[in-house]
Amino acid sequence: MRNKTKSSPDAAFSLAKSKFYNEFLAEREEILRHKWIESEKAGRDIGFERALLDWVMNHRDKWRAARKAGK
Numbered sequence: 001m002r003n004k005t006k007s008s009p010d011a012a013f014s015l016a017k018s019k020f021y022n023e024f025l026a027e028r029e030e031i032l033r034h035k036w037i038e039s040e041k042a043g044r045d046i047g048f049e050r051a052l053l054d055w056v057m058n059h060r061d062k063w064r065a066a067r068k069a070g071k
Helices: 009-017 019-042 048-058 060-070
Strands: none
Touching: 009 019, 019 048, 019 060, 048 060
C-alpha cells in the first residue's frame, strides 16, 4: 500500500527555515562533537546517550548563552 501523503518542496523549505529545527540541528551537532571528544579521551565510543546526558548536564546552558549572545 502506498503512502498517500507526499512531502512537498514547500514543506521542506518551511522546515529548513524553522528556528526550532535549526536550533535542534545546531545542538545535535554540538552533542556529536562532544561525543567524539569524549570518546577519544576514553579510547572507545561512549555512545550517543551518554554523550547527550553529559553534554546536557555540563555544557548546554553555557552553549545556549554563548549562542544567544552571538545572535
